[in-house]
Amino acid sequence: MEGTEMAWVTGSGLAAITSALLHEVNAGDHIVASMTTYGGTFAFMANYLKKFNVNTTFVNMQNLDAVKKALAEHPNTKVVYTETMNNPLLRIANVPELAKMAHAAGAKLIVDNTFTPMIFSPCRLGADITVYSMTKYINGTNDCVAGAICGSAEYINSLIDVNNGTCMLLGPVLDPMRSASINKNLHTLHIRMKKHSENAMYLAKRFKEVGFKYNYPGLPEHPDHELFCSMMNEGYGFGGMISIDMGTADKASRIMEVMQKKGVGYLAVSLGYFKTLFSNSGKSTSSEVPEDIQKEMGMSEGLIRFSMGLDNDIEATFQLIKESVDECK
């Protein structure tokens, strides 16, 4: 899937992320990271790593000049860290360019590809390490917690070295029974990704027709549509994540309650399930991200993020969403 020589599975996505990061940095090193990462990743870099005197400069990954500047200001940078598709604005990181910049500065590029398995293969685009939360799309049935780290054989072998490997010594192992059950689900991932993408694309077009403020990278008006096309593996679409902006957190919350009652899906913060899940990002998945940074990212408090399910009749789903919004006018 990734085109890497090896991979290692971990007990959670956050275990994959923290292990990969800890393995790359020594006390006094620096990280340049996207300001829009998963909240736990953000908190790990912003707070926890400080106890090892590892500091992080958070930048807007859309601004490549800001990345260049941060790298120039911190010659001790060992890692550039980003997500291929960020949450909840669904902006796309320019992996090939970021890889060039990181390598020129003597750093590695680590990419979290949790939102877009099959669609992107970050290591094929130049990243050194790809990390996953398999809790989401890869397993796809929301009944497990797991992660993965993909990279070169040399790197993975050093991660699991019995004397010095982070994945060996901190013990973030994935239970073998669980590994086997995820492996079974992995065999349908390509078909699931196509369907998640097809449903999200359908909704994006319908949202556009009825005048909702929608955000989906599959449509040309998304600021990263072209970049997405230049990086994507053909045939899996533009992903199952889509968001709409309802203006205020209160309105978003009322609409989500109604959608849940009508059976659109579940009000839940996860993603990649066969049922549709939705949440208000500012109050949930990005709540670790300080409000001023949420503003700088361009996040609205009324944003509802959908992880589209595998619905067979997506027009019916659209009608239920529309009714829910209309009821909350």
Ligand SMILES: *Cc1c(COP(=O)(O)O)cnc(C)c1O
């Ligand atoms: C959920 C998630 C994680 C954390 O994964 P867990 O398996 O819950 O530990 C990391 N990154 C992203 C992008 C996620 O969505």
